[in-house]
Amino acid sequence: DTEVTQTPKHLVMGMTNKKSLKCEQHMGHRAMYWYKQKAKKPPELMFVYSYEKLSINESVPSRFSPECPNSSLLNLHLHALQPEDSALYLCASSQVFFAGSRYGYTFGSGTRLTVV
Amino acid sequence: DQQVKQNSPSLSVQEGRISILNCDYTNSMFDYFLWYKKYPAEGPTFLISISSIKDKNEDGRFTVFLNKSAKHLSLHIVPSQPGDSAVYFCAASSSSNTGKLIFGQGTTLQVKP
Numbered sequence: 001d002t003e004v005t006q007t008p009k010h011l012v013m014g015m016t017n018k019k020s021l022k023c024e025q026h027m028g029h030r031a032m033y034w035y036k037q038k039a040k041k042p043p044e045l046m047f048v049y050s051y052e053k054l055s056i057n058e059s060v061p062s063r064f065s066p067e068c069p070n071s072s073l074l075n076l077h078l079h080a081l082q083p084e085d086s087a088l089y090l091c092a093s094s095q096v097f098f099a100g101s102r103y104g105y106t107f108g109s110g111t112r113l114t115v116v
Numbered sequence: 117d118q119q120v121k122q123n124s125p126s127l128s129v130q131e132g133r134i135s136i137l138n139c140d141y142t143n144s145m146f147d148y149f150l151w152y153k154k155y156p157a158e159g160p161t162f163l164i165s166i167s168s169i170k171d172k173n174e175d176g177r178f179t180v181f182l183n184k185s186a187k188h189l190s191l192h193i194v195p196s197q198p199g200d201s202a203v204y205f206c207a208a209s210s211s212s213n214t215g216k217l218i219f220g221q222g223t224t225l226q227v228k229p
Contacts, residue, residue, distance in 0.1 A: 006159075040221070040222075041221065042219035042220055042221050042222060043160065043219050045216055045217070048216065056216065090159050090160075092159070102165065102167075104152070104163075105162065105217070106162070107152075107160045108159050109157065109158050110158075
């Protein structure tokens with residue numbers, strides 16, 4: 001298995017809703033990432049988990065709450081989002097954190113989030 | 117402040133010819149550079165990387181060139197194929213700054229049959 005699987009592929013949510021994005025990999029990777037990508041913009045790092053511990057939080061608003069229940073799963077809990085949070089949310093993994101910046105991450109296909 | 121820049125939003129090339137995608141960076145502490153390819157509705161796919169101690173890395177039809185003095189790198193695709201049509205992202209990282217990847221804005225490559 002050489003994939004990162006993200007669910008759901010599309011999500012529409014209201015500003016008062018609570019929803020979660022899910023990411024799963026079975027490659028034995030110990031670093032997992034959340035990226036946000038707006039249209040015609042580069043992916044922007046949100047969070048990094050290394051060995052199931054939060055290593056980097058890029059000053060992301062608290063309405064985004066990451067969780068890493070085990071080495072294969074990464075969740076992003078969403079609450080009270082704003083329309084400007086609408087974007088493609090990408091999950092990625094790498095063998096270990098520094099390996100990702102050398103040899104590349106494996107990205108999932110993303111969740112297209114629309115906040116109404 | 118955009119530390120990694122891809123100044124050409126798009127590039128169109130005839131099948132069989134060479135595609136050259138360019139990337140400039142401002143942070144002299146970057147020591148690894150990567151190229152990703154992205155198709156619509158898919159996540160980015162890692163293509164090729166280069167360390168700052170090298171000036172060239174080749175993998176099949178893909179070659180990345182690094183000019184540290186000019187803070188410039190380029191991706192050459194030879195020969196270009198219609199299946200290469202995608203968005204290409206340049207990315208860079210610095211060992212001294214947690215190693216996280218900084219992406220450029222992307223260049224859309226269209227290879228015409």
